[in-house]
Amino acid sequence: MAVNPDNYGLRLFVRYLVLCLIALIFVFPLVFMINSSFKPDSQLLADTASLRAFLPVGDISLNNYFGAFRRAPVGLFVLNSVLVTGATVLLSLLICSLAAFSFAFLQWKGRDVLLSIVIATLIIPFETIAIPLLLLVSKLPWIGLDGLHWGWLNSYRVQIIPWIADGLTIFLFVQYFKGLPGELIEASRVEGANWWQVYYRVVMPLSGPVLATAAILKFLVMYNQYLWPLIVVQQESYRPVMVGLGYFFQLNVAWGEVMAYLTLITVPVLVFYLLLQRAFIASIASTGVKG
Amino acid sequence: MASKLTLSNRAGWTFALPGFALIFTFIVLPFFFAIGLSLTNQRLLSPNPTQFVGLENYQQLLGLAVVTLEPERNDAGEMIRNEAGEIQYPRLRAITRSDDYPQYRGMREWFRWQSGENVMVVIASDVVFMKALVNTFLFVLVVAPVQGSLALMLALLINHRVRGINLFRTIYFMPVVVSIVVVSLLWRFIYDGQNGLLNSILQALTFGLFQPVDWLGNPSTALPSVMAMSIWQAVGFHMVIWLAGLQTISPTLYEAAAIEGASRWQTFRYVTWPGLRNTAVLVLVVITMQGFALFAQIDVMTSGGPLDSTQTLVFQAVERGYGKQDISGGSTISVILFAIVLAISLIQRWLTRER
Numbered sequence: 052m053a054v055n056p057d058n059y060g061l062r063l064f065v066r067y068l069v070l071c072l073i074a075l076i077f078v079f080p081l082v083f084m085i086n087s088s089f090k091p092d093s094q095l096l097a098d099t100a101s102l103r104a105f106l107p108v109g110d111i112s113l114n115n116y117f118g119a120f121r122r123a124p125v126g127l128f129v130l131n132s133v134l135v136t137g138a139t140v141l142l143s144l145l146i147c148s149l150a151a152f153s154f155a156f157l158q159w160k161g162r163d164v165l166l167s168i169v170i171a172t173l174i175i176p177f178e179t180i181a182i183p184l185l186l187l188v189s190k191l192p193w194i195g196l197d198g199l200h201w202g203w204l205n206s207y208r209v210q211i212i213p214w215i216a217d218g219l220t221i222f223l224f225v226q227y228f229k230g231l232p233g234e235l236i237e238a239s240r241v242e243g244a245n246w247w248q249v250y251y252r253v254v255m256p257l258s259g260p261v262l263a264t265a266a267i268l269k270f271l272v273m274y275n276q277y278l279w280p281l282i283v284v285q286q287e288s289y290r291p292v293m294v295g296l297g298y299f300f301q302l303n304v305a306w307g308e309v310m311a312y313l314t315l316i317t318v319p320v321l322v323f324y325l326l327l328q329r330a331f332i333a334s335i336a337s338t339g340v341k342g
Numbered sequence: 343m344a345s346k347l348t349l350s351n352r353a354g355w356t357f358a359l360p361g362f363a364l365i366f367t368f369i370v371l372p373f374f375f376a377i378g379l380s381l382t383n384q385r386l387l388s389p390n391p392t393q394f395v396g397l398e399n400y401q402q403l404l405g406l407a408v409v410t411l412e413p414e415r416n417d418a419g420e421m422i423r424n425e426a427g428e429i430q431y432p433r434l435r436a437i438t439r440s441d442d443y444p445q446y447r448g449m450r451e452w453f454r455w456q457s458g459e460n461v462m463v464v465i466a467s468d469v470v471f472m473k474a475l476v477n478t479f480l481f482v483l484v485v486a487p488v489q490g491s492l493a494l495m496l497a498l499l500i501n502h503r504v505r506g507i508n509l510f511r512t513i514y515f516m517p518v519v520v521s522i523v524v525v526s527l528l529w530r531f532i533y534d535g536q537n538g539l540l541n542s543i544l545q546a547l548t549f550g551l552f553q554p555v556d557w558l559g560n561p562s563t564a565l566p567s568v569m570a571m572s573i574w575q576a577v578g579f580h581m582v583i584w585l586a587g588l589q590t591i592s593p594t595l596y597e598a599a600a601i602e603g604a605s606r607w608q609t610f611r612y613v614t615w616p617g618l619r620n621t622a623v624l625v626l627v628v629i630t631m632q633g634f635a636l637f638a639q640i641d642v643m644t645s646g647g648p649l650d651s652t653q654t655l656v657f658q659a660v661e662r663g664y665g666k667q668d669i670s671g672g673s674t675i676s677v678i679l680f681a682i683v684l685a686i687s688l689i690q691r692w693l694t695r696e697r
Contacts, residue, residue: 066504073496074513077578080528081516083539100537150361159354165362172369174687178635178656179680182663182672183375184368186386216364246353275521277638278656282664293523313524324519328512331519335579336586 079105084317088115088310095307115311119299122308125315127288128295132316135210135291136273142215143269144262150216151224152250156236166225172218178278184213185282205286214273220265223337227261228254264334267327274320292316373680379673386667399674405467407446409437410460421459431461438465471675474646474653477565481572481654482633482686489573490625493580498614500581501588511585515578522575526642529571533557533643558644561651568639568652576632580625587621588614623694627687634683655679 082105087095089111098104119125153159154166188203203209231254239253255262277293284290293316299309324331380399384392411431413421422430438446449465452472456462466472500511517525532539535556544552557567591614599609637656644652646661655675663672 063504066502070499070507070510073499074510076574077513077516079539080525080532081520083531084524084528096537099531099534099539100542104539104542146361146364150358153354153357157350157354157357159351162354162358165358168370169362169365172365174631174684175369175373175680176631176635176683178637178659179676179683180369180372180376181656182659182669182676183379184372185664186379186384186669187368187372187375189386212364213368216361217369218365221361221365246350246357250357271519275523277521277523277641278660281641282660293521296523296527309527313527317520317524320519320521321516324516325512328515332511332515332582335515335518335582338583 081317081321084310085314087307088314089113090115090307092305092307095310115305115307116315118305119308119311119315122305123295123298123312124287125295125312128290128292129316131207131289131295132274132291132293135207136270138207139211139214139273140266140269142211143217143220144265146215147217147220147265148224148255148258148262149250151221151228152254154221155225155228156233156249156254157246169218169221173222181278181282188213188283204283205289207289209283210276210280210289210291213279214269219338220269223265223268224258224261227258231257260333263330264337267331267334268338376673376676376680379670380677382670384670384673386663386669395670399670400678401467402671403468403471403674403678405449406452406472407449407465409434409446409463409465410457411463413459429459434463434465470650470653471658473650474655474658477651477653478634478636478655480565481569481636482630484566484569485573485633486626486629488569489577489580489629490622492573493577493625494584494618496577496581497584497588498610501585514581517575518579520575522638523642525575526571526639529567530558530643533567533571535559559648561649564644564648564651568636568643571643572633572636572639576629580629583625583628584618584621587618591617619694623690626690626694630686630690631683634679634686655682 083099086105086107087098089107090098091110091112091114094109098109103109150169154162154169188209190201191203193200193203193206193208203212235253236249239249244252275293276291280291280294284294296309296312299305299312381394381396382392383395383398411434414430414432416422424430434451437443438449440446446465449467450469452464452466452469454461454463496514500507500514535541535554535558538554538557540557541552541554545554555563557563595613595617596609599613604612635656636654637660640646640652640654640657641660646653646657656679659672659675659679662668662675
């Protein structure tokens with residue numbers, strides 16, 4: 052098939068044009084958000100009627116950011132989210148990889164039944180169990196430094212513990228572990244390593260890719276959480292960033308401050324994503340591995 | 343075969359127990375809890391003891407009936423018409439409040455249609471729930487095919503090895519990493535009726551001919567607007583799944599197709615699409631499950647309004663279970679929702695099974 056060079060150049064140009072137009076559709080709300088966060092309310096609202104919404108023109112200042120910090124304990128919300136997300140990701144990697152290690156490498160009675168139950172939970176969307184789970188956590192006991200309590204509402208634990216283990220993360224680890232060479236495990240056992248040593252001396256050092264995948268998926272789920280903290284956290288001191296947004300809608304809405312807050316909580320994630328985009332995209336792609 | 347090296351009951355249980363116990367407590371248990379609670383009148387923080395009520399909650403939600411209203415007639419048997427010449431019918435209340443029809447008590451009109459001289463009225467115990475049910479199905483029926491096919495088109499578009507393609511892939515995926523709450527708030531500006539970005543853009547493109555629409559404030563455009571935004575937000579997610587599927591197709595098949603002189607469409611039809619079969623099932627199942635879980639967009643953008651035109655099942659479950667502290671009502675909706683999700687994923691698997 053002969054390719055006419057001029058024709059090829061034209062086709063390439065059209066291809067890039069299409070790609071760029073589609074890219075515009077995907078970035079314009081974010082450009083609008085960042086731009087608006089620097090504009091006073093009156094100008095922000097007036098600008099949405101024109102292309103000025105996408106340009107940093109007019110009365111540009113950081114006032115909205117100062118305003119946002121005055122209106123709500125923004126730092127506290129960010130800290131809460133970082134704490135809950137960080138703790139859940141770390142605990143999830145540990146607990147799910149241990150379970151998957153057992154499912155993938157060990158033979159024991161009940162293994163297949165338990166694994167089937169774990170896989171079956173993949174079909175239950177969280178939203179369908181949120182309400183009964185709310186009742187459950189409102190009655191669970193907890194032993195703290197100051198003795199026994201009943202009820203988990205308004206705490207960090209209610210945001211962390213139910214999210215540590217999930218079928219998808221265990222499934223990802225199991226799939227990955229099954230791809231590791233079995234002889235390696237056998238050899239370390241023959242050398243006299245116990246199972247715990249096999250786990251952290253042999254398997255974990257080889258699990259970089261799947262740890263990254265699982266961590267990214269969990270990070271996205273946890274940081275962007277809305278429904279669960281909305282119903283289990285009423286107390287301001289435990290609120291994460293997405294629910295903290297509600298603060299800006301009490302009484303009058305200060306849109307510039309809303310935009311500043313949205314920018315503050317979104318841009319770090321976007322930067323993180325842009326730095327690690329290959330890993331982010333690979334983590335979604337690997338949820339598509341067929342079982 | 344289980345050798346001595348791998349048969350280890352105690353280690354096996356110890357390693358798996360923390361993870362399994364958490365999944366059992368926070369996923370499996372609440373799931374069965376939901377079924378149990380849906381058969382009671384449990385409320386959060388209720389002073390009264392919980393009672394078993396059987397299927398009453400389901401009847402409350404799913405109760406549905408059709409009643410026929412016959413024209414009112416005078417003594418001579420002629421139909422009474424009002425001044426505009428329209429046939430007069432008895433009021434529905436005469437039936438739903440009458441002691442003659444205890445089975446219809448408390449039900450309300452959902453919709454009606456004309457059938458000859460008579461009017462057929464569909465009445466429901468819970469009209470808002472019925473609207474939520476219909477809206478949720480509509481959402482999935484529109485979003486699944488549209489989002490799935492747009493994602494496939496994007497995947498095919500960026501599956502070419504040209505310079506800078508990775509940048510476009512990164513950009514198309516970007517809304518996926520941004521919280522749906524943030525995205526929904528931004529789209530409220532885009533859809534705003536007075537000086538929203540969408541109206542401004544449409545007016546600029548049509549040189550002012552376009553009449554501004556209050557996209558989220560109008561019952562006929564609110565749900566489609568939420569659909570469009572949801573498709574936009576997650577299309578990159580499914581694009582990536584399609585891409586992963588495309589990469590599993592052997593390049594030798596494409597070479598063979600090129601040698602045979604297959605057209606682009608033929609290559610897609612006979613090489614690409616058959617190779618994407620499993621991916622198609624996955625994308626469809628994932629979009630459907632996400633569609634039935636629709637909540638954050640509704641909560642942030644419309645709160646179910648206007649006139650219940652964007653009510654959804656999860657929104658109703660949360661509104662009852664949390665807002666009204668009616669745990670059993672919320673659980674009943676959860677069970678119905680789960681039954682639907684299960685049925686649909688079984689149907690999808692059956693439709694796309696290997697033949």
